[in-house]
Amino acid sequence: MTKQTKPLFIRNASQLVTMEGGSEAPLVGKQMEQIQVIENGSVWLEDGVIRSVGSDEELVEAYRDRLGEADIIDASGKLVTPGLVDPHTHLVHAGTRENEFNMRLQGATYMEIMNNGGGIHATTTATRKADHQQLFSESKKRLDLFLLHGVTTVEAKSGYGLTLEAEIKQLEVAKQLHEQHPVDIVSTFMGAHAVPREYKENPDRFVDIVIDEMIPEVARRRLAEFNDVFCERGVFTPEQSKRILEAGMKHGLLPKIHADEIEPYEGAELAAEIGAVSADHLLRASDNGIRMMAEKGVIAVLLPGTAFFLMAESANGRKMIDAGVPVAISTDCNPGSSPTVSLPLIMNLGCLKMGMTPAEVLAAATINAAHAIKRADRIGSIEPGKQADITIFDVPNYMVLQYRYGVNHVHTVVKGGVKVVDGGRLA
Ligand code: NIG
Ligand code: FE
Numbered sequence: 001m002t003k004q005t006k007p008l009f010i011r012n013a014s015q016l017v018t019m020e021g022g023s024e025a026p027l028v029g030k031q032m033e034q035i036q037v038i039e040n041g042s043v044w045l046e047d048g049v050i051r052s053v054g055s056d057e058e059l060v061e062a063y064r065d066r067l068g069e070a071d072i073i074d075a076s077g078k079l080v081t082p083g084l085v086d087p088h089t090h091l092v093h094a095g096t097r098e099n100e101f102n103m104r105l106q107g108a109t110y111m112e113i114m115n116n117g118g119g120i121h122a123t124t125t126a127t128r129k130a131d132h133q134q135l136f137s138e139s140k141k142r143l144d145l146f147l148l149h150g151v152t153t154v155e156a157k158s159g160y161g162l163t164l165e166a167e168i169k170q171l172e173v174a175k176q177l178h179e180q181h182p183v184d185i186v187s188t189f190m191g192a193h194a195v196p197r198e199y200k201e202n203p204d205r206f207v208d209i210v211i212d213e214m215i216p217e218v219a220r221r222r223l224a225e226f227n228d229v230f231c232e233r234g235v236f237t238p239e240q241s242k243r244i245l246e247a248g249m250k251h252g253l254l255p256k257i258h259a260d261e262i263e264p265y266e267g268a269e270l271a272a273e274i275g276a277v278s279a280d281h282l283l284r285a286s287d288n289g290i291r292m293m294a295e296k297g298v299i300a301v302l303l304p305g306t307a308f309f310l311m312a313e314s315a316n317g318r319k320m321i322d323a324g325v326p327v328a329i330s331t332d333c334n335p336g337s338s339p340t341v342s343l344p345l346i347m348n349l350g351c352l353k354m355g356m357t358p359a360e361v362l363a364a365a366t367i368n369a370a371h372a373i374k375r376a377d378r379i380g381s382i383e384p385g386k387q388a389d390i391t392i393f394d395v396p397n398y399m400v401l402q403y404r405y406g407v408n409h410v411h412t413v414v415k416g417g418v419k420v421v422d423g424g425r426l427a
Contacts, residue, residue, distance in 0.1 A: 023380070086330050086331055091185070143185075164209075
């Protein structure tokens, strides 16, 4: 990415939300509500880094002699936030599954479709068939849309290859996108996304392949930082999931888990037991699992768009925050259970379906999301020294962002100090 040499001075936002104070540890409980807001706020960016944050008066005073050097963005009447962070996506895949959407609207369930060879299996077939170039161009389109919705970093999982070669193909596409696209990508290996149909009769053999062949090779090639597993009845048992996540840890891959999405299956408990970085979904998590996650500081990555799209009851975000679990929020962008890139819409659903406040969802989509992908030292807040990733919304305050739902309010996005979205369009 080209670095802007001229300083960039974003001036006079009606609200500048900094998320200050959450970089060491994720925000929990009441901290998620008490976010830092500067009225008439300004921020000085230079060499791709945030240099100074404060009221417009303070910054004009501090940079009096250098104002002429900088490019200026007038943010008056607008909301300035840290670039949004999406900590759970299945970005790299081929094809769509609108046929299954139609079947579900007529009563078929997500799991029935998957058990009949559709669902993840259908996308696996399409992704195995696609060459690198096709996967790259389909995924790049989605990444452009993420950026247009204010997202500057996404986590991306493999898991639609389910052979070593095809998993590596997905991870290499993610790596190339990271290198070439303004949005940063953090990769997760998810070879244990489904038991491929070739191993239907012998799932443990597939688990062995994930552990003995895939994990070591992915780690050796440094293609992922995290290891994720779909722990769900009929997919991977808690015992298999534990083996897979522990094997990843031995190779330096940090554990994440798709937990208690469709049925209660003690996924939250497992996440706490092994010290996972995050447990994601948690629609059916038990009270005991939630308590254990709070104790161990496991981040709950909540995906209310998935519940909405699967017509299921959302995770109880309110209960988790009140129990002291650090909560992050994400699109789960994937072709089956949540084909969206609109993190702002997911934030609206966080308010409407999970009992979270506008301040809490903003914390969940910035600093806590950064923690869920181990990037809170660099992104997720507007503080001196952090990467200059900033989103500017054409709304006067952060409550209006949640209240006027279903509309893309993104006006400007700055990535690494460079303006990459301007007037709602890719720059
Ligand atoms: O997070 N639950 C497993 N994985 C995805 C769905 C993947 C798909 O349906 O293609 C999820 O919901
Ligand atoms: Fe997912």
